[in-house]
Amino acid sequence: MERNERFVKATYEIMEQLLNVDDLDDALSGSLQRIVKTLDSEAGAIWYLDEKSDRLHSVFHIGPADISNYSIENGIGIEGVVTKTGKSIMITDPANDPRFEPTVFDGQGLKTTSMICVPLNNGHDTIGCVQIINKKNGSLYDEEELELCEHMAALAAITIEEKGLIVDFGEEKDVLCELIDVVKDYPSGDGVLRVLKGINLKVYEGEFVVVLGESGCGKSTMMNIIGGMDYLTDGKLLIEGRDFSKPDDEELTRFRREYLGFIFQSYNLMPNLTALENVQFIAEIVNDPIEAKQAIAKVGLSDRENNYPAQLSGGQQQRVSIARAIVKNPRLILADEPTAALDLNTSIEVLSVIRDIVRNNNTTVMMVTHNAEIGKLADRIVRVQNGRIASIKRNLHPLAPEELSW
Ligand SMILES: Nc1ncnc2c1ncn2[C@@H]1O[C@H](COP(=O)(O)OP(=O)(O)O)[C@@H](O)[C@H]1O
Ligand SMILES: [Mg+2]
Numbered sequence: 001m002e003r004n005e006r007f008v009k010a011t012y013e014i015m016e017q018l019l020n021v022d023d024l025d026d027a028l029s030g031s032l033q034r035i036v037k038t039l040d041s042e043a044g045a046i047w048y049l050d051e052k053s054d055r056l057h058s059v060f061h062i063g064p065a066d067i068s069n070y071s072i073e074n075g076i077g078i079e080g081v082v083t084k085t086g087k088s089i090m091i092t093d094p095a096n097d098p099r100f101e102p103t104v105f106d107g108q109g110l111k112t113t114s115m116i117c118v119p120l121n122n123g124h125d126t127i128g129c130v131q132i133i134n135k136k137n138g139s140l141y142d143e144e145e146l147e148l149c150e151h152m153a154a155l156a157a158i159t160i161e162e163k164g165l166i167v168d169f170g171e172e173k174d175v176l177c178e179l180i181d182v183v184k185d186y187p188s189g190d191g192v193l194r195v196l197k198g199i200n201l202k203v204y205e206g207e208f209v210v211v212l213g214e215s216g217c218g219k220s221t222m223m224n225i226i227g228g229m230d231y232l233t234d235g236k237l238l239i240e241g242r243d244f245s246k247p248d249d250e251e252l253t254r255f256r257r258e259y260l261g262f263i264f265q266s267y268n269l270m271p272n273l274t275a276l277e278n279v280q281f282i283a284e285i286v287n288d289p290i291e292a293k294q295a296i297a298k299v300g301l302s303d304r305e306n307n308y309p310a311q312l313s314g315g316q317q318q319r320v321s322i323a324r325a326i327v328k329n330p331r332l333i334l335a336d337e338p339t340a341a342l343d344l345n346t347s348i349e350v351l352s353v354i355r356d357i358v359r360n361n362n363t364t365v366m367m368v369t370h371n372a373e374i375g376k377l378a379d380r381i382v383r384v385q386n387g388r389i390a391s392i393k394r395n396l397h398p399l400a401p402e403e404l405s406w
Helices: 003-019 024-038 077-085 143-163 219-227 250-259 275-283 292-298 314-326 344-361 372-377
Strands: 041-050 055-062 071-073 089-091 115-121 126-135 175-188 191-204 208-212 234-239 260-263 332-336 364-369 380-385 388-394
Touching: 003 024, 003 143, 024 041, 024 055, 024 126, 024 143, 024 388, 041 077, 055 077, 055 126, 071 077, 077 089, 077 115, 077 126, 115 143, 126 143, 175 219, 191 219, 191 364, 191 388, 208 219, 208 344, 208 372, 219 234, 219 260, 219 332, 219 364, 250 260, 260 314, 275 292, 275 314, 292 314, 292 344, 314 344, 332 344, 344 364, 344 372, 364 372
Parallel strands: 208 364, 208 380, 260 332, 332 364
Antiparallel strands: 041 055, 041 126, 055 071, 055 388, 089 115, 115 126, 175 191, 175 234, 380 388
């Protein structure tokens, strides 16, 4: 297809997406996706200006680095200058461009060679910017491409204005756990199967992050590496700044056991113990548990605490396994497809319990699922594709579990 034709088509599609929006977040992230693809770029981001703090927040991004939850001062760096002045910047030689300071993308696995950054202007205010980084083929951006980005940003800004976007960015959160360039190989025949191909991801305190991706893309492998059930081949895993990249010693194993709670698709309850005893059993082997009865109450099963697993439904058994995870009073709960075996209504019950744990206890939950609908609950949605992080979206308007359906 002719370049011109491709650009017209992209503009049309973006317009379509933005003008018929149900979900503004989806429309904006979809538009970013479209423009990154049309311009064959390595990365892209949408930044919003928070007037209260006068800082720019990365709300959607695509590319190898995890910059979600990242913020920078208005007026600083390319993104800040574009937002402050309301004027586009195109950089084709960052090494020799005085406006360019190493930005968030440099040092996080992406060396900037060429960049377009355009303001989100809604006619009277600049409310942020859109940024596209590095052509995949190594060539530089040109004026026509800049213009396409400006069209897209103008459309986006107007849509945001019409929809009355209100965002409370809150305080910047602490990082609990970080994967840096994580690679995982499994032996396969004579060679190796590379399952994770350089994962960069931060998990923040008190957030509900959902990891989506098709079966076999590496979600469980990533989760298991964080949980210490598997080891990375290359790269780094930090939990609270401590390096867990090498096989555990005893002290680290103990720390991780107390720090993390696990929930799996299968409930793994002991059949000869009651619901309460299943939870007490775990409470007895950790340092700082909450009361087992309290954990059972939090998952709404006080009236069934003396039942054996076989006397409970699937959803109730899963709630016992959630109680077993929270009784440790963990900082981070890892949940791998916790509702995969449950029907919709039971899933909603279980997801409500998990969501309440995040909201009421400030416990961080990282949940893996192949069901994209479940992503709508999350604070952040991480998409994994073929061993890489395809995109990370900050979900500005999480739904309540009752609003889900599939
Ligand atoms: N222990 C293992 N040995 C060899 N290959 C594995 C092992 N575990 C997972 N894999 C392979 O790694 C890929 C990713 O698996 P997984 O992380 O379980 O994906 P997901 O959870 O996204 O469905 C799959 O191709 C799977 O077959
Ligand atoms: Mg899996």
